[in-house]
Amino acid sequence: MEEHRRYRAHLTLARARGEGVPLDPFLDALAPFEGARWRVGELALVRSNLPVGGVRGEQPRYETLEAWPLEGRGEGAGGPTG
Structure with a gap:
């Protein structure tokens, strides 16, 4: 990455401005x-303010x-991502 800030891999599930915005x-x-x-060691619920x-x-x-x-199943049971 060419950005100058520290980056942490994440997945944004949803972001909407206002109440009742349809996400479907x-x-x-x-x-x-x-x-x-990608490997995941922890699942964190994070609020963006x-x-x-x-x-x-x-x-x-x-x-x-x-x-x-999170605990993986290991290399032998389900592949490299557990």
Whole structure:
């Protein structure tokens, strides 16, 4: 990656502005997507607190709500990603 900030692999499940925004069209569009496999040691539920002040350069704040360690099945039972 050519970015100058630290990057942590993650998967954003959904992001919408406002209450009651229908997400079904997005889910339907992404249904056939299959990304590359990657190893995961922990599952964390993170809330993105997006800037609302309109201040230039203001960054989102990330809050870990809960985290769960994951245990793989190993190389022999299900492939390299467990």
